[in-house]
Amino acid sequence: MLESATVWSQKLACDLIKDQFGDIVEKVLNCLVYKGKHTFHELGRSTGFPPAQLKNCILVLMQHNCVEAYKEDQAPPDPNKVAPPAPIVYVAVIDRIIQRLRHPRFMVHVRETMGEREEIILQALLEHGRLRIDQLLEYTAAREERDMDDARVDVDEALTELVQAHYVERAPLMGSAAMQAHASSASKRGTRTARPGSAAAAAAEAEAAKELAQQARAVQERFRLPANLKAVAVVLGKRRRGEDSGEPLQGLDMERDVLWRVNPDEFNRRFRHMLCVQLVNKKVEPAAGAVLNAILRVSREHELHAAEERSVPVSDSEIRTAMASLAEEGEPAIAAENVSPVLRLLMSDTSELVSRIGEGPDGAVNACANLKRIMDLVRLKEVEGAVRDRFGASACRIFRLLTIKRQLEQKQIAEMAMLPVKDTREILYRLLKAHFVTLQEVAQTADHNPQRTFYVWRVDIPKAVATLGVEVVRATCHVRARLAHELDSEKEVLDLLEQATAAASAPTASSGQRVSLTAAQRQKLEYIRRVAAILEMRIVHLSELIFLFHAS
DSSP: OOOOHHHHHHHHHHHHHHHHHOHHHHHHHHHHHHHOOEEHHHHHHHHOOOHHHHHHHHHHHHHTTSEEEEEOOOOOSSTTSOOOOOOEEEEEOHHHHHGGGGHHHHHHHHHHHTOHHHHHHHHHHHHHSSBOHHHHHHHHHHHHTOOHHHHHHHHHHHHHHHHHTTSEEEOOOTTSHHHHHHHHHHHTTTOOOOOTTSHHHHHHHHHHHHHHHHHHHHHHHHTOOOHHHHHHHHHHHHHHTTOOOOOOOTTOOOOTTOOEEEOHHHHHHHHHHHHHHHHHHHHTOHHHHHHHHHHHHHHHTTOSSTTOSSOOOEEHHHHHHHHHHHHHTTOOOOOGGGHHHHHHHHHHOTTOSEEEEEEOTTSOEEEEEOHHHHHHHHHHHHHHHHHHHHHOHHHHHHHHHHHHHSEEEHHHHHHHHTOOHHHHHHHHHHHHHTTSSEEEEEESSTTOOGGGEEEEEEOOHHHHHHHHHHHHHHHHHHHHHHHHHHHHHTHHHHHHHHHHHHHHHOTTOOTTTOOOOOHHHHHHHHHHHHHHHHHHHHHHHHHHHHHHHHOO
């Protein structure tokens, strides 16, 4: 039976919190993960912790964005009575906890695209969860070994760049639009769809429009700059356009009570767009990838969610303008006169990577990228690679054949794949056991006589993708457990190494205080370093696959 990815995601989230914050905080999270939302008193009864200790655990989890809190409205039992005060409930954010595996990837991306100072600010927010501007200033000045007054202007500029790029956002407050949107979405789980044309359907449409407006307000609030940072944004905009008039940025007094945090959704959006461009580069040509990159550049500013199924319609003139910006930034680009032919090539591709959405008033062609379709192809390529690595090239050939031909009998598969019938049967049943293919019975008679029944093999692509998605999360849990076991088994050698390093770095250490390692201990140390490096690289690769298979 196919396991649920949720079970392993819950285990992975709890393991990550346990490694970083300890058993006590992990017990509180475990209660929220496996039992759902809780109030403070319910958490106290479930965990058995005293109120002060429980409060500290919740504060740690909320500080690091692992738990969200919102007020849950309750209808009064008697309409004539005043409704009781809404209780505050706490909910674990499992997806955001698992994103902690990708923090190094976030830092590398910011360093490559923006600079080292932006990376320092991002690292501070990743390490501490939520920080005020004065705390970011203190952290950055200490890292750069500068005076805080000298670093203030640079930190203001770097933070403004990160907020404008949507990499950093305001931490939501209790009762804010973001929290209300979360509460409304949580309360609608399990609701049924009303019949079209009925009063309930009209009410549902009005509620959906209200929720959409609420989400738009939440997005606007998340990236709202303080009044004094807006002045920094204006000066930075003039500098980008080459209109720098030498306006000073000193004397800006920040809103000190605003907490900032990292926005992983924007990183996921950028990485998702990169995967789409890479697929088009390989499937069509690099020029088509440059056009898609320009489409996504224009569309990115108008997307409300990080996992939109389609980009907004973009005209070819907007693509040319975005292409010029890409060329200025040193990214792959093509000449303006080649945009229209490459765009027609993309729209005529049978994979439906880009669709034509009418024409504008000036006769310009409007096109949109089918992001969901492109990501489905990326996942399918990854599944094919997993089948090839696990079952061999012949199994991958059979898997691809079934994805193209939809469904075939065993004899037809053997003929088309040019394999012996015996080998084909063995491979098919191995793939069936691993849930990568399915077997369907097509009976010609009501008694299902085997002699008058066809047995066809087919690939259920969503099921195959879900299978690999479960295995990726499970493998991450197992690799992390193996790494912890290896480090724990050689704890004595690692402690000796730590003592030797501390003694060697001490300026007043005498020769009698120095710790030396034997040849056998050095050999064990070399082994654990090699094994730890391999396992850590595997965890990094698996975290990329988790993003691929569990991003919408």
